[in-house]
Amino acid sequence: MASNMRIGGLASGMDIDQIVTDLMKAERIPLDKLTQKKQFLEWQRDDYREMNTSLLELDTQIFDGVFKQGSYAKKTISVSDPAALGVKNINSTVDFSGTVQVDTLAKAATMFSKASSTINTTDKLVAQGITAQTLTIKAIGKDGKLDQGVPIEITADDTIGTLIDKINKSTGVNAYFDEQKGTLSIIAKNTGDVAGTAEIELSPSGNAGDFWTAMNMHSDNIAASTDVSAGGPFGSVGANAALTYNGMPIERSSNNFTINGVEFILKQENTGNVNFSSSTDTDAILDTIVKFADKYNSVIEKVKNELEEKRYRDFQPLTTEQKDAMNEKDIERWEEKARSGTLKGDTILSGALNKMRMDLATAVEGVTGATQLAEIGITTSSNYLEGGKLVIDEDKLKAAITADPNGVYELFAKDGNSSATDGLARRLRDTIKDTMNNIETRAGKSYSVNNTFTLGRNLDSIDDQIVRFEDRLLQVEDRYWRQFTAMEKAIQRFNEQSMYMMQQFGGGM
Known part of the structure; x- marks a missing residue:
C-alpha cells in the first residue's frame, strides 16, 4: 500500500532512519520508566x-528445638548391667x-x-487341592489383647509363596x-499372654480344601502347645515379662x-537387681x-538490614539498550545499587521485628519456674x-537447665x-505465622498466580500499560514515517519542477 511506503532521504539527503530512531527514543522514555518500575517490583x-x-527456617528451628518437650528430656543414663536392662528416656524432664529385677522375659x-x-x-494352591477362600488370622496385639482378626484372600493365582507374603505383610x-x-x-509378632484364650x-x-487343614495346623496355639502326640507339642503359649x-x-x-x-528394654532373665539412674544432659x-538464639539473631539481623538498606533513586533498573552499552562488571555494580532498598522502611517487617522483640521481652504468666x-x-x-x-550467659543458662529443665521448657513452650x-x-x-501470611498477601509464593497477591x-497492571504503550509507539513511529515520506515526496516534486524549469529556460537561450 502506498501509505505504508517509507522513503529514507533520497530526495532530501537526510538520514531519515536515524532521525526517526532518535525521535522514538524520546517517545520511549515513558515506556522505559514502566519497564524499570516493573523490574523493581x-x-x-x-x-x-x-x-x-x-x-x-526460623519457625522450623523453633519447632524442632526449643518448642519440643523432648529437647529438654535429654538425659545421660547409667545402668549397672546394660546386658540385662536397657533404659531410654522418652519424655521425662525430671531425673529418675x-x-x-528381671524374673522372666516376655515370649x-x-x-x-x-x-x-x-x-x-x-504350583498354584488351587491346583494342589486348596479352594479359593478367606483365611482369618487373629493374633495378640501390642496392647496384650487378641485382635479382631485380619482376613486374607486365597485367589486362583496364589502360590504358597505369595500367600506367605500376604500373611506376613498384613497380619x-x-x-x-x-x-x-x-x-x-x-x-x-507381639509377645505376651492373653489371659483366658x-x-x-x-x-x-477342618474341611477338605481348607488351607490350614492341608498344612496340618491346629486351630490355635493353645491346642498346638497341648498336643503331646508323636512329635508334639506343636507350639507354645505366649508369656508376659515378670519383673520387680x-x-x-x-x-x-512386651519386653519393651x-x-x-x-x-x-528387658534383655536377660534372673540377673538380680539392676540399678539405673539419670542426670540432665x-x-x-x-x-x-x-542454636535457636543463633538463628533468631541471624533473622533479626537480616530483617534489620533490609529495613535500613539505602535506596539509590538515581540508579534505576537498566534498560536493554543501556545494558548493551555497558560491560558485565559495570552492569553488576549498577544493579547492585538499583536493587538496594526494595524493602526499606517496610511496615510489615518493621511491625514483625517489634512484635518479635516484645514476644521475648514480656514475662510468661502462670509458670512455676522462670518467667523471663x-x-x-x-x-x-x-x-x-x-x-x-539475644546474648547468652552459658554458665547461668547451664545452671538453670540443671536446676529445672522442665521450667525452662515451660518458659519457651x-x-x-x-x-x-x-x-x-x-x-x-x-508472630512468624502472621508475618508470613501478610507477606504472602503482598508478594505471594513462587507458584502463586499474579492476580492472587x-x-x-x-505487575499485571504495568504489563497492560506496557502493551498499550507499545501499540501507541507503533502508531507514533508510523506517523513519523508518513510525515517524512510526505516531505520526501514534496521535495522530489519540487526538484522535478526545478529541473523542468531549468530545462525550459536553457532551451530558450
Whole structure:
C-alpha cells in the first residue's frame, strides 16, 4: 500500500532512519520508566519471598528445638548391667532412678505343622487341592489383647509363596514355609499372654480344601502347645515379662515398655537387681537453645538490614539498550545499587521485628519456674544498633537447665489461653505465622498466580500499560514515517519542477 511506503532521504539527503530512531527514543522514555518500575517490583517481590524463606527456617528451628518437650528430656543414663536392662528416656524432664529385677522375659506364642504336607512352592494352591477362600488370622496385639482378626484372600493365582507374603505383610504373625519338609511355622509378632484364650487363632479349618487343614495346623496355639502326640507339642503359649520394679512385682506383655516417660528394654532373665539412674544432659539442652538464639539473631539481623538498606533513586533498573552499552562488571555494580532498598522502611517487617522483640521481652504468666529469659541467662544486646539480638550467659543458662529443665521448657513452650500465658517460643511462632501470611498477601509464593497477591496485580497492571504503550509507539513511529515520506515526496516534486524549469529556460537561450 502506498501509505505504508517509507522513503529514507533520497530526495532530501537526510538520514531519515536515524532521525526517526532518535525521535522514538524520546517517545520511549515513558515506556522505559514502566519497564524499570516493573523490574523493581519484581525485585521487591523476590526479596519479600526471601524474607519468608528465612522466617520459615526460623519457625522450623523453633519447632524442632526449643518448642519440643523432648529437647529438654535429654538425659545421660547409667545402668549397672546394660546386658540385662536397657533404659531410654522418652519424655521425662525430671531425673529418675530405681531398680529392676528381671524374673522372666516376655515370649511370643508359636505354632507349626504337626505333619508334613504335599504342598509345593511351584504350583498354584488351587491346583494342589486348596479352594479359593478367606483365611482369618487373629493374633495378640501390642496392647496384650487378641485382635479382631485380619482376613486374607486365597485367589486362583496364589502360590504358597505369595500367600506367605500376604500373611506376613498384613497380619499380627510371621509365617515361614519349609519347602523341604512341607511344614509351616507361625510366630506372633507381639509377645505376651492373653489371659483366658489363645494368642494365635486360625480359621477356617477342618474341611477338605481348607488351607490350614492341608498344612496340618491346629486351630490355635493353645491346642498346638497341648498336643503331646508323636512329635508334639506343636507350639507354645505366649508369656508376659515378670519383673520387680522398685520392689513391686509387675507384668508386661512386651519386653519393651514405658513407665513415667521412661522406656525399659528387658534383655536377660534372673540377673538380680539392676540399678539405673539419670542426670540432665545439660550440654545437649544448652546446644538446642544456643542454636535457636543463633538463628533468631541471624533473622533479626537480616530483617534489620533490609529495613535500613539505602535506596539509590538515581540508579534505576537498566534498560536493554543501556545494558548493551555497558560491560558485565559495570552492569553488576549498577544493579547492585538499583536493587538496594526494595524493602526499606517496610511496615510489615518493621511491625514483625517489634512484635518479635516484645514476644521475648514480656514475662510468661502462670509458670512455676522462670518467667523471663533474663532469669535463665539470656538477655538482649546492649548495642541498640544490633536490633535486639539475644546474648547468652552459658554458665547461668547451664545452671538453670540443671536446676529445672522442665521450667525452662515451660518458659519457651507453655500452652496458655492467651499471649500472656503462652510460652516465648509459642508467641514467636504465632508472630512468624502472621508475618508470613501478610507477606504472602503482598508478594505471594513462587507458584502463586499474579492476580492472587498485591504486587502481582500491580505487575499485571504495568504489563497492560506496557502493551498499550507499545501499540501507541507503533502508531507514533508510523506517523513519523508518513510525515517524512510526505516531505520526501514534496521535495522530489519540487526538484522535478526545478529541473523542468531549468530545462525550459536553457532551451530558450
